[in-house]
Amino acid sequence: MSTAPTTQSRRPNIVFLLSDDHAAHAIGAYGSVVNRTPHIDAVASSGVRLDNLFATNSLCAPSRATILTGTYSHVNGVTTLDTPIDASQPTFVTALREAGYRTAFVGKWHMGDGSTDGVSHDPQGFDHWEALIDQGEYHDPRFLTADGLRVEEGYATDLITDLALRWVDGLEGDDPWCVLVWHKAPHRSWEPDDRHEGMYAVGAPGVDGLIPVPATFTDDLSGRSDTARRAAMRIAEHLTAEDLKQPVPQGLSHEAEALWKYQRYMEDYLACVASVDDNVGRVTDWLRDRGDLDHTVVVYSSDQGFFLGDHGWFDKRFMYEESIRMPFVLSYPEAVPAGAPAGAPAGRPVDRIVTNADIAPTLLEAAGVAVPERMQGRSFWADLTGSAVSQGSPDDEGFYYRYWMHDDSSHQVGAHYGYRTRRHTLIYFYNDGLGLPGCSDRRFPAEWELYDNVRDPEQLHNVADDPAHAEVRERLEARMWFAQKAVGDEPHPEQPVPRLVAEGIFTG
Numbered sequence: 001m002s003t004a005p006t007t008q009s010r011r012p013n014i015v016f017l018l019s020d021d022h023a024a025h026a027i028g029a030y031g032s033v034v035n036r037t038p039h040i041d042a043v044a045s046s047g048v049r050l051d052n053l054f055a056t057n058s059l060c061a062p063s064r065a066t067i068l069t070g071t072y073s074h075v076n077g078v079t080t081l082d083t084p085i086d087a088s089q090p091t092f093v094t095a096l097r098e099a100g101y102r103t104a105f106v107g108k109w110h111m112g113d114g115s116t117d118g119v120s121h122d123p124q125g126f127d128h129w130e131a132l133i134d135q136g137e138y139h140d141p142r143f144l145t146a147d148g149l150r151v152e153e154g155y156a157t158d159l160i161t162d163l164a165l166r167w168v169d170g171l172e173g174d175d176p177w178c179v180l181v182w183h184k185a186p187h188r189s190w191e192p193d194d195r196h197e198g199m200y201a202v203g204a205p206g207v208d209g210l211i212p213v214p215a216t217f218t219d220d221l222s223g224r225s226d227t228a229r230r231a232a233m234r235i236a237e238h239l240t241a242e243d244l245k246q247p248v249p250q251g252l253s254h255e256a257e258a259l260w261k262y263q264r265y266m267e268d269y270l271a272c273v274a275s276v277d278d279n280v281g282r283v284t285d286w287l288r289d290r291g292d293l294d295h296t297v298v299v300y301s302s303d304q305g306f307f308l309g310d311h312g313w314f315d316k317r318f319m320y321e322e323s324i325r326m327p328f329v330l331s332y333p334e335a336v337p338a339g340a341p342a343g344a345p346a347g348r349p350v351d352r353i354v355t356n357a358d359i360a361p362t363l364l365e366a367a368g369v370a371v372p373e374r375m376q377g378r379s380f381w382a383d384l385t386g387s388a389v390s391q392g393s394p395d396d397e398g399f400y401y402r403y404w405m406h407d408d409s410s411h412q413v414g415a416h417y418g419y420r421t422r423r424h425t426l427i428y429f430y431n432d433g434l435g436l437p438g439c440s441d442r443r444f445p446a447e448w449e450l451y452d453n454v455r456d457p458e459q460l461h462n463v464a465d466d467p468a469h470a471e472v473r474e475r476l477e478a479r480m481w482f483a484q485k486a487v488g489d490e491p492h493p494e495q496p497v498p499r500l501v502a503e504g505i506f507t508g
């Protein structure tokens with residue numbers, strides 16, 4: 001083996017593993033009490049674990065578009081599931097390619113295919129791409145490529161890994177490469193492969209009880225907005241026969257039936273995760289065998305979080321913690337020091353607030369490639385290498401969020417935007433689809449929510465109208481106003497101008 005080159009002389013390869021709807025609280029490194037993910041944990045253990053990385057719009061296609069382009073939904077145009085991407089936009093991948101990287105995409109794209117009015121939605125900027133169509137299939141999936149559509153026999157998570165590794169193995173020469181390995185799992189309808197199906201069911205090897213139920217499972221949402229209560233994401237009421245795959249036992253009480261459905265849902269979800277985890281292990285083993293592990297940036301993340309029975313829900317969309325927090329672990333031994341504190345879950349924790357818009361500039365900085373002007377996110381690479389100089393107080397950190405897909409027919413979550421700091425989450429439900437594709441045309445009254453995430457980490461107490469929080473709410477309304485403006489978005493026309501802004505007391 002030759003002498004290890006320095007990071008200055010050799011640019012890292014990049015393997016970006018992204019899954020779909022994998023909540024951080026179903027990963028060992030994040031302290032999961034419901035499952036085990038030894039291979040994802042191993043990536044964290046040899047590097048870092050981001051504890052406050054948030055989706056700016058907690059939905060599949062929008063998050064993917066933000067991850068690729070480093071821009072917010074209103075800039076990249078992918079606001080809902082029915083607004084396919086203009087794939088000619090610059091992305092971190094096109095920038096890598098222009099800088100000499102070989103690039104490939106394999107797996108779930110989900111930002112449209114074909115073209116509309118001359119705008120192409122198929123992957124661009126990749127030397128090679130093989131993309132599932134729309135949501136894709138778990139079993140014997142169809143892949144769209146530059147040569148057309150074909151069916152691959154097998155299980156999507158295994159196949160996506162196979163195809164990605166095959167592409168890299170076929171490369172010649174020393175130029176660095178970047179491959180996006182974007183899984184369909186563990187997205188609804190949670191279809192495990194034969195190897196993992198039933199592994200969390202009572203009676204399976206090593207399983208001695210039911211999957212633990214989250215503390216907020218029976219949350220009745222009292223004190224919260226009507227918007228929260230309208231959402232059609234209750235495990236007890238809204239999982240379908242296709243989701244559950246088994247007939248609901250007769251004669252159960254409402255409470256027992258909810259618990260039965262929770263168990264059913266989680267058994268399949270976690271079995272899908274187990275397959276993803278195995279495949280993360282396949283990738284890291286393969287890198288190690290090639291002698292590439294030390295100079296490859298390995299990222300494991302998910303397009304958003306997910307409710308795993310939290311507040312009685314499945315799915316995501318809402319600007320609540322379980323939905324917006326994205327898992328993100330990264331290893332790159334040549335430049336990113338490892339070292340979890342003793343007794344802590346795996347991975348050196350990085351707790352600065354960052355978002356999915358920051359991922360693209362971060363990966364570009366890791367590769368030593370200039371960040372295109374258009375990107376709105378900011379690199380957090382220095383936090384990963386440990387060279388970050390503290391900028392301001394953590395109390396000054398915050399990020400702007402917006403969920404656009406108002407009242408879609410299956411989930412019925414109202415459109416909202418908000419601002420989250422370390423301490424608080426402020427949400428304004430404007431409840432208007434604004435005529436966007438995928439939204440209903442029903443309107444509902446605007447509503448506010450405010451949570452103290454330190455005193456109330458489970459977000460059970462909406463204090464938006466609590467006089468004791470009036471001052472903090474006014475300040476947060478003003479900060480949100482300017483954060484929205486800073487990224488070039490606009491408030492809903494019916495939102496009142498915050499008093500501190502209107503009176504010129506807070507000027508951003």
Ligand SMILES: [Ca+2]
Nearest residue numbers: 020021060303
């Ligand atoms: Ca998703």
